[in-house]
Amino acid sequence: MFSIAPRTTLRQVRACLQQCRTTPMSRTAAYARLLSTLAVLEQREGKLNMSSLAAITAAQKLGGSITGFVAGSNIKSVAEEVAKVEGLEKVLYVENGDYDKGLPENFAPLLVENIKKGAFTHVLAGHSAFGKNLMPRVAALMDSQQISDITDIESEDTFIRPIYAGNAILTVQTADPVKFITVRGTAFAAPEPTTGSAKLEEGADPKAPCPTEWVSEDLAKSDRPDLSTASRVVSGGRGLKSKEEFDKLMPPLADALGAAIGASRAAVDSGFADNSLQVGQTGKNVAPELYLCAGISGAIQHLAGMKDSKVIACINKDGDAPIFQVADVGLIGDLFQLVPEMTEKLNK
Numbered sequence: 001m002f003s004i005a006p007r008t009t010l011r012q013v014r015a016c017l018q019q020c021r022t023t024p025m026s027r028t029a030a031y032a033r034l035l036s037t038l039a040v041l042e043q044r045e046g047k048l049n050m051s052s053l054a055a056i057t058a059a060q061k062l063g064g065s066i067t068g069f070v071a072g073s074n075i076k077s078v079a080e081e082v083a084k085v086e087g088l089e090k091v092l093y094v095e096n097g098d099y100d101k102g103l104p105e106n107f108a109p110l111l112v113e114n115i116k117k118g119a120f121t122h123v124l125a126g127h128s129a130f131g132k133n134l135m136p137r138v139a140a141l142m143d144s145q146q147i148s149d150i151t152d153i154e155s156e157d158t159f160i161r162p163i164y165a166g167n168a169i170l171t172v173q174t175a176d177p178v179k180f181i182t183v184r185g186t187a188f189a190a191p192e193p194t195t196g197s198a199k200l201e202e203g204a205d206p207k208a209p210c211p212t213e214w215v216s217e218d219l220a221k222s223d224r225p226d227l228s229t230a231s232r233v234v235s236g237g238r239g240l241k242s243k244e245e246f247d248k249l250m251p252p253l254a255d256a257l258g259a260a261i262g263a264s265r266a267a268v269d270s271g272f273a274d275n276s277l278q279v280g281q282t283g284k285n286v287a288p289e290l291y292l293c294a295g296i297s298g299a300i301q302h303l304a305g306m307k308d309s310k311v312i313a314c315i316n317k318d319g320d321a322p323i324f325q326v327a328d329v330g331l332i333g334d335l336f337q338l339v340p341e342m343t344e345k346l347n348k
Helices: 007-022 024-034 050-062 076-082 104-118 129-141 243-257 265-269 300-306 335-347
Strands: 036-040 065-072 090-095 122-126 146-150 152-155 158-163 168-173 179-183 199-202 232-236 260-263 290-294 311-316 329-332
Touching: 036 050, 036 104, 036 129, 050 065, 050 122, 050 152, 050 179, 065 076, 065 104, 076 090, 076 199, 090 104, 104 129, 122 129, 129 146, 129 179, 146 158, 232 243, 243 260, 243 290, 243 335, 260 265, 290 335, 311 335
Parallel strands: 036 065, 036 122, 065 090, 090 199, 122 179, 146 179, 232 260, 232 290, 290 311, 311 329
Antiparallel strands: 152 158, 158 168
8 A cells, every 4th residue: 555745745855865865964973973083092100191082082073983092000099080971872981001101003903992992983093292203103003194283074975184393284184994083282172081981891901012112211300380281381482592581580480480391392492491381383382361471572482382382471672573463462672680570579
């Protein structure tokens, strides 16, 4: 027995089908249901690196299911913390002390094993030393390209990233079946672990042999906020003239503001500050609420690492310095007089 729908209903069906074929949003919504993203998260000595959670924020913009991934010794407590992040469906964890330092020689085969097992369409990690060291190797093992340092997502295969020290913005489209991406942390706000309830699951561990041995590390320790995630940053440049002047002026100003300390490449190359404090294209990207710099002229490479700051303030004796073109507040004068005066007033 057959029934014939009224003509108006058939017209509506045809119109609906035509709209689904021609409307990008309809296709995007359909793709989103098929996406599956693995967010590779960082931990150090059993503590979650909160800035790496920016990969989850980027994954949420893609749509589809999101799985977190952590590996190391005593890792289950880290996985439980990750599971509290809203939007995660599952957290894979691998308990093995060989992965504590994130050496790419053995961490990459671990990721490949779990990517293949989970049939993920996207793999995201932070654009940190860990992510930049690991992701190209994983992408190569899976015969894919890697897209670095994205700041926005247009669709499941199209991404935005800065090039030429941020002077140009590139739109990248990829047809790779698995997309490997590092995410700029300052472009995607890291979520806080709150009331999420993702399920925990042990990941596959291939126990791949590692030709590299971790010998030692020498870290500059500080009670100040971490430079990459601090809400306030105080930076010094070559205008400070010596390491003695840098150490004399910058730490008291940072302490008065409760800020992290940064430095320009020129200051680092001159030996004024440790390499871990470098802000810029070849250093760290920061986006604090306040970025206060002294003795920094504002080279393009430095601006690339801090121009996303909410408020930029500078002190420089040269009123024509490029830094004044991007600063919200500028003070022209002798920093050796103005910085101690500012520190004194802040302490009061």
